[in-house]
Amino acid sequence: MSAEKITRMANQIAQFMESKPHAEGVALLASHINDFWDPRMRRQLFELLDAGGAGFRPLVLDAAGAIRRPAVEAA
Numbered sequence: 001m002s003a004e005k006i007t008r009m010a011n012q013i014a015q016f017m018e019s020k021p022h023a024e025g026v027a028l029l030a031s032h033i034n035d036f037w038d039p040r041m042r043r044q045l046f047e048l049l050d051a052g053g054a055g056f057r058p059l060v061l062d063a064a065g066a067i068r069r070p071a072v073e074a075a
């Protein structure tokens with residue numbers, strides 16, 4: 001999946017969750033990604049976040065610590 005699509009999807013979830021109180025939005029965003037994104041998608045998300053997180057809404061950055069980081073794939 002492209003970096004643009006991962007960013008867009010995470011930001012769409014964040015935009016919806018921004019209507020909630022901040023702590024609830026963070027928890028719900030992380031929960032949604034943990035429950036519905038496969039490890040490959042989460043791995044790509046963390047590659048983008050680890051590279052600086054450019055383009056992500058602030059709620060995505062705030063939720064990153066609660067998103068399960070998948071194991072590194074063996075080469």
